[in-house]
Amino acid sequence: MSNKVIVIVVDGMRYDKACETLGFIQHLLETNQAALYKVKSELPSLSRPLYEVLLTGTPASVNGITSNQAVQLSTEKSLFHLTKENGLRNGAVAYYWVSELYNRAPFHFVEDREQEDESKPIQYGKFYWDDDYPDSHVLMDAEALRRKYDPHFLYIHPLGVDVKGEAFGSESKEYREQILKMGSLLAQLLPIWMKEGYHILITSDHGMSEYGNHGGITDGERDVPLFIISPKVEPGVHSEVVPQLAFAPLVCELLEIEPSDKMVNYSLPGLNRKMTV
Template sequence: MSNKVIVVVVDGMRYDKAYDALGYLQHLVEIKQAALYKVKSELPSLSRPLYEVLLTGTPASTNGITTNQTVRLSKQKSLFHLTKEHGLRNAAAAYYWVSELYNRAPFDFVEDRFQMDETKPIQYGIFYWEDDYPDSHLMVDAEYLRRKYLPDFLYIHPMGVDLKGEQFGAESKEYREQILKVGSLLAQTVPIWRQEGYQILITSDHGMSETGNHGGTTSCERDVPLFVISEKIEAGVYDEVIPQLAFAPIVCQLLGIEPSEEMISYQIPGLKNKKVFN
């Protein structure tokens, strides 16, 4: 049973819209090859703070990443740090704020666009900075990293859904179409990743209001999906709402590594192996 993991964080994709539009992933759920959960995001429901939540398992009150304007390296131990410490190889195709959190801040648009350095927390990275950078290009960046460097942990972060949501609102045709496009990209890549032995988690940082906002406390801003494709997890739809702080320790569980001391102890519903790291 493989311990390799791919995480896809589709920025700004709220639960109900993903539930309705991600047809291929819902197909896998229906035929008992994937699990679906609802995740309640941490506050504030903003991108940079929630990247830190997803990757370190710590809240803003602990990690200090409280706004999108907090430009500095994280002071927490991330999934990139942990995989590197355990002798695993990691990679990321992501928005440049991820690089600023874990490799260097501020981001240098020339030197930091491509990063191939095993001494850094993110060992192999391709980063973008325009919000309209095509999701299709980002997925190819990620697949290049996967084929070239064979990472045990690959983090993928497309921005198109968030952009359309902020421009047109979550009830718009444009927002739904962008989620459908992401679904099509995943329908092309997920079968390849599964064949290559990866466990796959697909989630989001935050949701989106009908007026194109997020950052507040409403369910449309905080409720996001989590699809898990793994032989370690029983397939099906689960009613228990998962706290977003549990995401990082769940990834650690699937990678077969111990979480950091700052992460909460959490056992995802449907986990077949009941071992819990402390």
């Protein structure tokens, strides 16, 4: 069985809207080819702090990334560090804040746009800074990177859903349409990745309020989906709400590497550990 993992973090995609609009992924659920969990995001429900949560498995009070204004390198061991330490290749196509967290801060727009350096935590990367950089470009940049470098861990982070949500609110036509567009893009790529044996995780950092903001404690701002396509995870809709801190150690489990000593010990319902080498 493959130990390669693709993670897609659809920024700002709340749980209920994802369930309503991601038609092909819901088809995979209905045909027992995927699993769905509800994840409760950490606080504050803001992007930069939650990128750090997803990638290091540590809360803001531990890692110090407490706001979007925390422009600094992470002091924690991320999934990028762990894959590199274990001799695995990694790659990312993401908003530039991810590069600032793990490779260099502040971001240098010329030198850091494209990265190819196996000595860095993020070894192969393409980073964007315009908030309206198209989701289609993010996904296809990632697929091109995957085909060229064959990473064991590929992190993909499109921002379009968050942009529409902040502009129009979570109950708007524009927000829903952007998630539908994301669903169409994923429907083109998921069959390719599934055929090649990847473990695929689709989630979000935070949700979105009806007013077009996030950062607070409401369910709309904190509840996000976690779709998993993997032979190690029992398909279907799982009722237990998963803490967001459990995401990073789950990725380690699928990559077949040891989590960091700061990651929580959490047993995901439906995960078959017996299949891990």
